[in-house]
Every structure is written in structure tokens, then in C-alpha cells.
Amino acid sequence: MGYPENPILVVIDVDPAGGVASSTGALIGAASTIGAPVALIVGGNLGATDAAAIAGAQVVLTAPGDPAALTVPITDALQAAYRQVKPDAVLISNSIAGRDVAGRLAVREKLAVSVDAIGVTRDQEGIVAHHSVYGGSFLTNSAPTHGTPVITVRQGAVGARADAATATVEELQVPASGAVAAVAGEITAVEQASSRPELRGASKVVSGGRGLGSKEQFVLVEQLADALGAAIGGSRAAVDAGYIPYAHQVGQTGVSVSPQLYVAVGISGAIQHRAGMQTAKTIVAINKDGEAPIFDIADFGIEGDLFAVVPQIIEALEARKK
Amino acid sequence: MKIYVLVKEVPDTYGDRKLDPETGLTDRATGDVVLDEITERALEVALCYADENPDTDVVALSMSPGSATASVRRALAIGAASAVHIVDEDLRGADLGLTAETLAAAIRRGEPDLVIAGNLSTDGSGGMIPAMLAEHLGYVQATALSAVEIGANSVTGTRSADAGTQEVAAPLPAVISITEALPDARFPNLKNTMAAKKKPLEVLSLADLGVSADPAAAPRTILTAVSEKPPRAAGIKITNDGDAAGQLVEFLMQNKLV
Known part of the structure; x- marks a missing residue:
């Protein structure tokens, strides 16, 4: 199938129940400022696909996850999506899981990686990531010398939101890389969900x-x-x-x-x-x-x-x- | 068991940290530099295992400027048996991609069973090198461990993931990263500090490792702009004489924060 012009591949954070995490709006919002958001959801439920479309994804790619295998299944799916979509940039949450996946994709596909961006823009030369360094004392911009950048985006840093889209949904065929993954047990929430706002991204x-x-x-x-x-x-x-x-x-x-x-x-x-x-x-x-x-x-x-x-x-x- | 521990010299967070306004790189002349606390904790994990298993070989690995020898020696004084220090002018300003490629090449030479790193450095806070190394080396990756148990054939631990904690198990060879929930490193006493001067410290260049820093070899991330934010100025300060709470609520209302 065809993909929109200037596709930006966004890896959606999926919570243990298969829903989209609260970072989704900002990730897709950031992508929409530099191109057309194409979301990848690995191991999500049906509601996750809808949520990504409501957040503004024009295309949603889905792949089954494996909660018992750490990082590798998501990396394999992301690599398949990357090769298929040929995006202008890959945006991933600057979370523990997100950094792992970003790093592994960058090595596999020989891509330049920018970490902990607080925003992204596009200029004549391509996509630029903006960073806040040393606790906000310095601001820097980074860009790849060539090729598609893989950028992890700081949670709660991007205010832009995309309009809801009618997304095309596509099930992704993922060839297994064969990389050995650590065996991961069930996730125990650190604390019970409370009605209080989440610290990361709170106003x-x-x-x-x-x-x-x-x-x-x-x-x-x-x-x-x-x-x-x-x-x-x-x-x-x-x-x-x-x-x-x-x-x-x-x-x-x-x-x-x-x-x-x-x-x-x-x-x-x-x-x-x-x-x-x-x-x-x-x-x-x-x-x-x-x-x-x-x-x-x-x-x-x-x-x-x-x-x-x-x-x-x-x-x-x-x-x-x- | 052979364990490589990644150790990094960083600007001391107790002082002012600066970026060079021309290059955007860390200004190493500004303040003090120290061995990053999280990498000392990573070293401690290896040393605890070595205490119980005397045939363990703990090697500290650092990619840093030649001026960082003292920090590498500190890793030896804390207890690493030997150290590998990668020094090359072409690594100045290396991005994550080149850093991972270089470290992976050095690790490949040593063929360790386990690589231990901190989860996030206090300067770059990239937190990506361990996963990148696992991909380069074909090792199993287990990051963000807040508890670690090293066995003869596997490493297990508790991963402080984004949504909660989970138990993970990785067959060796593996790359793990640890969080600051793990204990601080032992303090190097005088005897160990003296002994460290005699421990092997191998210095390697990119040519030794067969790695090219040529920008044409692979895409690299470069800094295209850097600026310093003006420091925050202090605002109103009052001493509570009974009405401070009222004044604060008034201030919050004026600024539409309540």
C-alpha cells in the first residue's frame, strides 16, 4: 500500500493492558508538525488503534507483541515498518523501553540517533531535533549528517497536538530477526493508579x-x-x-x-x-x-x-x- | 567469568557545567570532572560477584579523552583488575552511533560474558548505549535493573520499566544496565589506590580497534546550534509572619495558576 507524503514513523507506547500510553498525543502531535504521522502499535488492543487515529495518525501499522520477550519483538516490528514506510524520521518516546528500541534500530539500519528531544522541526536541510541540556541551562539542536534520524522525544515536553484522522489500518508482516531476547516476567505496577496526575508531563x-x-x-x-x-x-x-x-x-x-x-x-x-x-x-x-x-x-x-x-x-x- | 564494566568521566554535577559555545561540546575546562556515580555502582555490581567468585576478571572500559586517565585509574583503585582506555582525537564529539561502534569493537576483543553499564550518565543522559551494544555484539540485553543476580550461565534481575517492575532473565553473554537503586561503590583505600598504579591499563586508538570515524562511513548526529539560557532570577521572597499562605494564594491567583 502507499503511504502519505513525508511520512514520520511514530512508535506508540503500549501499556501492559494493550492500551496506548499517555505519551501518544504528544508523539503524534510532534510528528504532525514535520510530516504525516504513521503510527506503529506493537501488542496493542483494538482500542489502541482507534486511540492512535484520534490522536492524528494517518496510517496505523499493527504487529503482535510478545510481553515475555524484552525489546526484540518491538525492534523487529519497527525494523519491518521502517523498511516498508521509508520515513523521513522515526519518533520514539524517551522512555526506558523507547530508548532501547531506538538504539537497536539505529544500529541495525545504520541511522543517526538523537536522544531526549524537547521538540522537532523541519528546515531546508531536513529534520532537526531540539534539546535542553544540563538541566535546562543550555539549548542545542541536532541533526543527522545524512539519512533518516531516529529521535527519542522527552515525555511531556511537546505541546503540539494533531487533529483526529481517519486512519488506514494495516497489519504488518514482521520477519523475526532471530536476536535472543531476555525473558521478561509480568509487570507489577509500582503503585496503585491514583486520580492524581502523572508526574511526567504534569502541568x-x-x-x-x-x-x-x-x-x-x-x-x-x-x-x-x-x-x-x-x-x-x-x-x-x-x-x-x-x-x-x-x-x-x-x-x-x-x-x-x-x-x-x-x-x-x-x-x-x-x-x-x-x-x-x-x-x-x-x-x-x-x-x-x-x-x-x-x-x-x-x-x-x-x-x-x-x-x-x-x-x-x-x-x-x-x-x-x- | 569475565565482566566488562563501562565507566565514564563526567563533569561534576556539584559544580557549574558548561557547553562550549562554539562546538556545543562539554567544556571540560570549566569545572571538576569525576567518575560518574552510576558507573561506580555498575562496577560495584561486578566486584560483589568477584568477591564471591575469585576466578572473576573485572575489566573497566572507558572511551574518553587522554586527560581522563585519573578517572580510569580510580576504577582500578575501586577494584577492577585491569582497564581499557580508548583514546583518539577523532572521537572528540562522537555521537551515540560512533560511541557504540567503538565500545563494541573493544568489547569484542575481550569477549566478556557480561557487560555492565549505568542506565543513564549524568552528562549526556543518553541511556542508549547498552541496547546499542547488545545489537552490535549479538548479546542479550536487560536494561534498567534495580536488582541483579549474576549466575554462571545467566543474569537475572528486577527491571524498573516504565509501567512498573518486572523480573527479567538473560542467558549470557549479556549486556545489562543498572539503576541508582543499587548500592554505591566501595571506597578505594590507600592500599588499593597504590596497587592500582601497577594494574594493567591498556590504551587503544580507533586504528587499533579497526573503527573509522569518517563521517562518510555512516550517518552521524551533529550539533547544529547551541545557546545558553539566561539563569533564573530570584523573585519575591517573604518571611512567614502568619499571612504568607494568603499572599501565596493571591500570587497564584494573579498568575492564573489556581
Whole structure:
């Protein structure tokens, strides 16, 4: 079958149940700014195909997955899709699974790879990936010397969304590469799904640090997050102390966030933490140490006892809602 | 058992990190450089196995400028038995593709049973080299492990994947990457630091490895622009005298954040 002009091959993240992950809209949205999105769904359910079309995929390629084999089945499917579609670029989530697949495809097909793009554009010479480096201190652009670039896209970084499309659906024939895969067991969700927004890509984030003092008192961060409709994060100190699981760690290691609002509660603001949040639009800091470095980058800082201030903020926010 | 551990020298995250405004490459003259903490943890995984299995050969492998010898020596002081340091002027600014090709060539020479890397470096944060090496070498890949058990014929562990955790098992030879959930490396004492000076440190060039950095040989990713963002300035700071919460909510309302 034929494919649209300037096809951009997008690898959709599929969750363990076979549905599309929340990254889909942004990936297809990014692709739509540089060409025609062609989605690849490996191991998805029927709803996944529809969801990709609603997100703007003009063509949806499907292939069966194998949840018990790590990375290789998706790589094989992506290689088959790449050869068939001959895209101008391949866009993949900058997730653990996404980076693995991107790296393997790049080696197999001898393609240039750009990692952790916060956006993509097209100029006369081709497709350019935009990056935010060293915790947002520097912006860089990268491009391949020639050939199709494989680009992993930072989750939550792209605001563009495509209009819903009526997608052509095609079942892909995937020749097995024969590469040996690690045997993978069932995925256990780290925590129960909550009604709170996901940290990656959240528009508001409330993070707590060592200043909370205990896991019990960390509840205060959750209450403030709920009052603001925000996702929850933590500094490495809070994670190391066991106040909050690692999946919520914001910083150099852990998750990088760029929300509209970032509230740092009891976080001193070590340079490693700032590297993961200093690109937030508005930063609020609450800390009893007036010399804490977090105040150097805060748009609104409160020097004071968080155990006194935070309940008052929650109260004021609740009062406003009524 | 022969284990290769990938070790990387990076700018210290405790200091200012800069990119050269002309080349877009890391400015190595700005701040201190250190052995990346995550690669020290990777080394610790290998050394723990070697503690229990004395016939284990742990080799530290680094591709870095000639100036990084001290960092490579640190890997020896922590406990690697020998080290391979790939140094070549043509590797300046190498992209992920050339880096993976070069490291794979060095690993092929040593034919290890297991390659251990950190999941993400603190500078480039690419997180892609382990999978690329597995593809180059035909090894089995198991990335992002937060717990690792090395056996005689296989490596098993807990993978901290995107949607949750899962148990994985890979027959050897394999490439694994580990997360910072694994323990910090042992500290090199004076005795080990002295002994490290006598341990073998092989320096290899691209010619030794038969790898070409010629841009025509394969597509490479290049930097086409670099700019520094102005640092954030501090805004309003108040001391709580009872009304701070009210003032903050007022500020959030004015900025349409609530």
C-alpha cells in the first residue's frame, strides 16, 4: 500500500493492558508538525488503534507483541515498518523501553540517533531535533549528517497536538530477526493508579524534601498537591529516606519536569534537584532556611515553618473553591 | 567469568557545567570532572560477584579523552583488575552511533560474558548505549535493573520499566544496565589506590580497534546550534509572619495558576 507524503514513523507506547500510553498525543502531535504521522502499535488492543487515529495518525501499522520477550519483538516490528514506510524520521518516546528500541534500530539500519528531544522541526536541510541540556541551562539542536534520524522525544515536553484522522489500518508482516531476547516476567505496577496526575508531563507539581521529616508527615505534600490538582514529586533526599517511591524523584537522576507551576516544600534546592525542575514556568519554594539555594530560582519564596504554612495554604485553597 | 564494566568521566554535577559555545561540546575546562556515580555502582555490581567468585576478571572500559586517565585509574583503585582506555582525537564529539561502534569493537576483543553499564550518565543522559551494544555484539540485553543476580550461565534481575517492575532473565553473554537503586561503590583505600598504579591499563586508538570515524562511513548526529539560557532570577521572597499562605494564594491567583 502507499503511504502519505513525508511520512514520520511514530512508535506508540503500549501499556501492559494493550492500551496506548499517555505519551501518544504528544508523539503524534510532534510528528504532525514535520510530516504525516504513521503510527506503529506493537501488542496493542483494538482500542489502541482507534486511540492512535484520534490522536492524528494517518496510517496505523499493527504487529503482535510478545510481553515475555524484552525489546526484540518491538525492534523487529519497527525494523519491518521502517523498511516498508521509508520515513523521513522515526519518533520514539524517551522512555526506558523507547530508548532501547531506538538504539537497536539505529544500529541495525545504520541511522543517526538523537536522544531526549524537547521538540522537532523541519528546515531546508531536513529534520532537526531540539534539546535542553544540563538541566535546562543550555539549548542545542541536532541533526543527522545524512539519512533518516531516529529521535527519542522527552515525555511531556511537546505541546503540539494533531487533529483526529481517519486512519488506514494495516497489519504488518514482521520477519523475526532471530536476536535472543531476555525473558521478561509480568509487570507489577509500582503503585496503585491514583486520580492524581502523572508526574511526567504534569502541568503542576508539588515536591517534598527532607524537610518533611517523615513518611507520615509527607502526607502534607500529597494534601497540597490534591488541593492544587498537582502531581507529586520528591527530592532525592526524600526518596532515599523512603518518604516517597523512586518513580517520583525529581532531579538530575530521576524525572525532569517542566510544569507551569512547581512548588518545592522543604527542599533546599541542591544543584542536582534544580537540574530536574528549573525549567518550570513558575517556582514556589517553602523552606525554613532563608539561605536555601532554592530561593535563588524561586519566583515566590516563603521563609518559614512548612508545618505551619502548608496547612494554611491548603485551607486558603479549599476556601477559595467553595 | 569475565565482566566488562563501562565507566565514564563526567563533569561534576556539584559544580557549574558548561557547553562550549562554539562546538556545543562539554567544556571540560570549566569545572571538576569525576567518575560518574552510576558507573561506580555498575562496577560495584561486578566486584560483589568477584568477591564471591575469585576466578572473576573485572575489566573497566572507558572511551574518553587522554586527560581522563585519573578517572580510569580510580576504577582500578575501586577494584577492577585491569582497564581499557580508548583514546583518539577523532572521537572528540562522537555521537551515540560512533560511541557504540567503538565500545563494541573493544568489547569484542575481550569477549566478556557480561557487560555492565549505568542506565543513564549524568552528562549526556543518553541511556542508549547498552541496547546499542547488545545489537552490535549479538548479546542479550536487560536494561534498567534495580536488582541483579549474576549466575554462571545467566543474569537475572528486577527491571524498573516504565509501567512498573518486572523480573527479567538473560542467558549470557549479556549486556545489562543498572539503576541508582543499587548500592554505591566501595571506597578505594590507600592500599588499593597504590596497587592500582601497577594494574594493567591498556590504551587503544580507533586504528587499533579497526573503527573509522569518517563521517562518510555512516550517518552521524551533529550539533547544529547551541545557546545558553539566561539563569533564573530570584523573585519575591517573604518571611512567614502568619499571612504568607494568603499572599501565596493571591500570587497564584494573579498568575492564573489556581
